[in-house]
Amino acid sequence: MNDTATETRTVTVEREIAWPPEKIWRALTQPHLIGEWLMKGDIKPVVDHRFHFSADWGGVDCQVLEVEPNRILSYSWGGLGLESVVTWTLSPTDTGTRLRMEQSGFKSDQQQAYFGAKAGWPRFLGNLEQLLARMD
Template identity: 60%
Template sequence: MTARDVRTVVVEREIAHPPSKLWRALTQPHLIAEWLMANDFVPDVGHRFQLCGDWGGVLDCEVLEVEPGETLSYSWNHRHADAVYDLESVVTFTLTPIASGTLLRMEQAGFRPDQKQALGGAKHGWQQFFGKLEQLLDGLD
């Protein structure tokens, strides 16, 4: 498989909150659990952590990049009993200040061409996660 074969999900959303507030929701474990999944996240490059889905699945992750208030990137790997469903990807969040708050861009790269179901699930799933994220941010001080 070449880099050209890799599929990517990109979701952009204007969030009516400043980057600093959004950054807290992306990097504080108790807040991540509110909108994404239970976790043992620490925003330090090289930190290995897990995201635990309410469906019983576990994602093995490693922090790859941290630029406070701007960029957060980590691996997002899922092992499955059926290797066809294994996923090795990288999730990158980019925060850009805009007049109305923050432009949040999420890119998840690493879907193989035979992972159309996973790709579609990610497109749908990230929209749901971002909806929960906005609700969380609306309630934060």
């Protein structure tokens, strides 16, 4: 039986970035850096750490689910009725890093959140690349 009410969708954005995973990891896990490209939040790369991201439109409650330094960072992303998971995967390449962001858990009746994420994440990753270019 196919139950469409429980089907979920995922937004995935992948980029080849010309910096090593260690540098990108810092931008993903240090509050003063993540605040520059994503949202303000007291993130820490520690499993079970709870934190809140805030922006002018509101905020999301998060909890760190998985940490593999310089490789995988995953946290829950909940707010406005959305219960999802954001997973960052960093894979070293000859020229830098393949960065993959996956946000999963959009229910079929959460079109606005889904399309917002589809539009928003590429923009956030563009901001991230600009920040990486400025970082030491």
